[in-house]
Amino acid sequence: MSTQESGAARPAGRPRSEKAEKAIIEATLDLIGEGVGVAELSIEAIASRAGVGKTTIYRRWSNKEDLVVDALATMKAPLPPLSGTSVRDDLISLLEAMRSESGQARSRCVMNIVMSEADRHRRITERFMERAVEPRRRAMREVIERGIVTGELRPDLDVDMGMAIISGTMLWHTKWGPAGDLSPELPEQIIDAALAGMAP
Amino acid sequence: MSTQESGAARPAGRPRSEKAEKAIIEATLDLIGEGVGVAELSIEAIASRAGVGKTTIYRRWSNKEDLVVDALATMKAPLPPLSGTSVRDDLISLLEAMRSESGQARSRCVMNIVMSEADRHRRITERFMERAVEPRRRAMREVIERGIVTGELRPDLDVDMGMAIISGTMLWHTKWGPAGDLSPELPEQIIDAALAGMAP
Amino acid sequence: MSTQESGAARPAGRPRSEKAEKAIIEATLDLIGEGVGVAELSIEAIASRAGVGKTTIYRRWSNKEDLVVDALATMKAPLPPLSGTSVRDDLISLLEAMRSESGQARSRCVMNIVMSEADRHRRITERFMERAVEPRRRAMREVIERGIVTGELRPDLDVDMGMAIISGTMLWHTKWGPAGDLSPELPEQIIDAALAGMAP
Amino acid sequence: MSTQESGAARPAGRPRSEKAEKAIIEATLDLIGEGVGVAELSIEAIASRAGVGKTTIYRRWSNKEDLVVDALATMKAPLPPLSGTSVRDDLISLLEAMRSESGQARSRCVMNIVMSEADRHRRITERFMERAVEPRRRAMREVIERGIVTGELRPDLDVDMGMAIISGTMLWHTKWGPAGDLSPELPEQIIDAALAGMAP
DNA sequence: AGATAAGCGAGACGGTACGTCGTGTCTTGCC
DNA sequence: GGCAAGACACGACGTACCGTCTCGCTTATCT
Structure with a gap:
């Protein structure tokens, strides 16, 4: 990576450390992944875990919401490859991607935050969506x-x-379904039930 | 009333004030209804709003979670009367009850909490469910x-x-549907779409 | 102990328990004797040590100061018998009484309180004096x-x-003199030194 | 003074504010000067009067006693200039200094505390002495x-x-003498009475 | 090479809320 | 009506973080 971007006017002084920035984001996602909600998420804990001074955080994000927005935004949606053989197969693939992702603690926690902060921190939700x-x-x-x-x-x-119908039914099982991980057959079952009302 | 209940041993000293208890629960729901999340919910604020000392709260609930559990548990489900004329009508009535309730700030906030605290405070969710x-x-x-x-x-x-399918689709609209209040036709639309796959 | 005083007009209802009263006073002096100052002296502690409800204390004394005043007032001054053979002997007897009393923890603590509360709780001092x-x-x-x-x-x-001169010199040794108990020769030494300026 | 002491390792981070420290000490002495005893002396009141957070106090002194010890230790003894013309004149000067000081509320209250806390908080007394x-x-x-x-x-x-004899007699008048301020003639009277037994 | 300037870790700052304890008052049922 | 028990509103305790503010460095670029 070049230390000298040609086009951009560079401000005087020491440039901000990319390493610190990444460490902060990572520490934030780490804590979120441990089930810490936005409110309990303490800047002090993030700073300490990232090995960074609090100032370094506040210099970049003026408040916790901004930081969380940016942190969550780095979570990308790894779309599954769709075979295209049939609508049924493709829909099942899509749900299966959601199901397997919901098995990972971090993803599940992120989802919780996105859903729960919808009212209080609308920007978090919007950007993530x-x-x-x-x-x-x-x-x-x-x-x-x-x-x-x-x-x-x-x-x-x-x-x-x-x-x-499809997303909602999946969402329902994620949140209210029998505790523990979702059954591997679930995507197929949901799609079949839903298609019953959609088929010609 | 007999001053001497035979079975239960009445504890010595001044009995706990039911009035205080109600005021605390009400203040808690009030604050929750204003969109204050479980984390931001401060015992001090509840005490002050209920006109009650903090001790009076801690005497009854050893922590915030316990209090919230009890407060939310007082929210009852006002089941709508079901005409029984047809499955379609009854299901629409049920969804309509959910829709109108989601228009009330307090109910919406309660729902948010129940969903968002599902992981962190499992007991809140369980008891409320x-x-x-x-x-x-x-x-x-x-x-x-x-x-x-x-x-x-x-x-x-x-x-x-x-x-x-029915509950999930409704939930989906509540959370991810177009902002603002839900359309009055929504219950009917959902039921019709869902019944398409359920009718013989 | 008679439960029926003949002469006095008796108020209706159960008479106040003399036993409780004594227990309260005794508990108060006990605590004071353990070096608890007026401020640290907690009514709750007195009640608990006296095996008495707080109400029973407040029924008799409207505040802590009143209670302490009465408690201290029960400490009497056991004047030593004075031989009368000479002024010197009698003065030494008086100081010796003070010296021996200052060896008892309770008396020393009472003295401390009387002296230290002189400003804040003038009535304590006055009554005790x-x-x-x-x-x-x-x-x-x-x-x-x-x-x-x-x-x-x-x-x-x-x-x-x-x-x-005599009292002050004694007081000085009590408070600022070498730590530990006062020497048995002290009264004699003080009186001799003081009499040097008083003899004809 | 050099800004770079060679031997001492300067601790990282923002240095502690001397201003805050002084404000805390001053507020403490202020409150003591208003007759607030050690027990009634509330850290919260000190912090508020000093315009300082409670943490800033606890960072420096782990308990109230330590703070009071340091606060009282800043009270210096302004020794009066001694003419040296005669023992009598010098002793009167010394007592006069004590007398005038006892007219100031703060000094009087400090004295009360030092004397009254002698047993409970020995360190206060020791350091002040x-x-x-x-x-x-x-x-x-x-x-x-x-x-x-x-x-x-x-x-x-x-x-x-x-x-x-001299100090004790003065002390006696301070505590038990006729109420109100000490008479300006008192030092002379005490010294004359005391010297009667000390002159050759 | 030196000056200038911003970023950096550390940690102190004025605050707010925590959960606990003791205050002085009150409210029970028993005596 | 006295009594013990104990709940009540209140307020201070000492702790943990908040978001801001200095510190003495370090790391760049611009003379």
């Missing part, structure tokens, strides 16, 4: 619309409602 | 099972999955 | 005045100043 | 020893007893 949820949403929409075209799904299907 | 969610769940199950008997629903319908 | 100090003062004054009459002391002696 | 009482004691001893050399005082005089 845009970066991490929207791509999946788009993928699911494409699959469904393709299904309508191919005749696998009813032509008068309300796409939004269809997506809501 | 048992007191407030389970009755509705039972009602919905009865409606669906009755529908199977009357032939309004497919005889081989997986009741649990059916409930997950 | 009147009951416990004044009699000794009077005794010493009589000895000195008798000495003037008998010619053992200078006829132009300022009696008040003489008393101040 | 060393810093504030010992210098005066030394001055008085020098005057008296000089008097013995010059022949103004008896050669066989017990110096310690002489000091006890």
Whole structure:
């Protein structure tokens, strides 16, 4: 990596340490992954875990929300490859990606935060949705619309409602389903039940 | 009333004030209703709003979680009267009850807490589910099972999955749907979409 | 102990328990004797040690100061018998009484309180002086005045100043003298030194 | 002074504020000067009056006693200039200094505390004695020893007893004398009475 | 090479809330 | 009506973090 970007006007003085920045983000996600909520998340703990002074954090983010927004935004949505053989298979793949991700502590905690802070810290939710949820949403929409075209799904299907049914049912199981990890058969079961009302 | 209850040993000293207890619970729900999360919820603020000393709170609940558990548990589920004319009507009534409740700030905040604290404060969720969610769940199950008997629903319908679809889709709209209040037509739309896959 | 005093007009209801009263006073003096100052002296501790409810204390004394005043007032000044053979002997007897008393923890603590609360709780001091100090003062004054009459002391002696010298010197040794108990020879030494300036 | 002491390792981080330290000490003495005893002396009140956080106090002194010890230790003994013309004049000067000081509320309260906490908080007394009482004691001893050399005082005089008589008599008047301020003639009267027994 | 300037770890700062304890008052049921 | 027990509103305790502010360095660029 070049130490001299040609185009940008560089401010005087010592440049900010990228290493510190990464350590801070990582420490934040670490703590979140341990189930620490936004409120309990203490800047002091982040600083200490990142081996960094508090000033170094506050110099970059003016408050905790901003930091969390940026930290969560680094979580990307690893879209599964879709075989394209059938709508059913692709939808199952999408749900299976969600299911396996929900098995990881960090992802589950991030999801909790995103959902729980929806009211108090709207920006956290918004930014995260845009970066991490929207791509999946788009993928699911494409699959469904393709299904309508191919005749696998009813032509008068309300796409939004269809997506809501699939995602919502999955969400329901994640939050209220029997404790412990989700069964591997769940995506298939959900899709089959949902398709029953969508097939022509 | 007899001054001498035979069975229970009445403890010595001044009995605990029911008034104080109610004021504390009410103040807690008030603050929660203003969007204060469990973490930001300060015992000092509750005490002050309830016009009560902190000791009076700590005498009853040894920690914040216990208090919140009890406070949320007082939120009862006002089950709507079900006409019983058809499965469709009854399910719409159930969803409509949820929709109108989600319009109230306090209920919405309570729901947020219950969902967000699911990991950190499992007991909050458990107790609330048992007191407030389970009755509705039972009602919905009865409606669906009755529908199977009357032939309004497919005889081989997986009741649990059916409930997950309906509740989950509603939940989805509550959390991720277009901002602002839910449309009054939503319950009807959801039920119609869901029934499409459940009708015989 | 009779439960029925003949003469006094008796108020209705159960008479106050003399036993409780004594226990309270005794507990108070006990605690004071352990070096607990007026401020640290907790009504709760007194009640608990006396095996008495707090109400029983507050029914009799409206505040801590009143209780302490009464408690200290029960400490009497056991004036030593004065041989009367000589002024010197009598003065030594008086100081010796003070010396031996200062060896008892309770007396020493009481003295500390009386002296230290002089400003804050003037009534404590006043009442105690009147009951416990004044009699000794009077005794010493009589000895000195008798000495003037008998010619053992200078006829132009300022009696008040003489008393101040003797008592003050003793007080000084009590508070600032070498740590530990006062030497048995001290009274004699003080009186001899003081009489040097008082003899004719 | 060099800004770079070679030997001492300067601790990292922001140095402690001398201003805060002084404000705390001053607030403590202020409150003591208003007659607040050690027990009633609340750290919260000191912090508030000093415009300082409680932490800033606890960072320096782990308990109230330590703080009071340091606060009282800053009270210096402003020794009066001694003319040296005669033992009598010098002793009167010393007593006069004590008298005028006892007119100031703060000094009087400090004295009360030092005397009353002698048992409970021995360190308060010890440190204060060393810093504030010992210098005066030394001055008085020098005057008296000089008097013995010059022949103004008896050669066989017990110096310690002489000091006890003078200081003790003064102390007596301070505590038990007629209420209100001490008479301006008192020092002269005491010294004359005391010297009567010390002159050759 | 030296001056200038911002970033850095450390940690003190004025605050707020914590959960505990003791205050003086009150409210029970028993005596 | 006295009594013990103990709940009550209140306020100080000593602790933990907050977000801000100095410190003495270090690390860059610009003379």
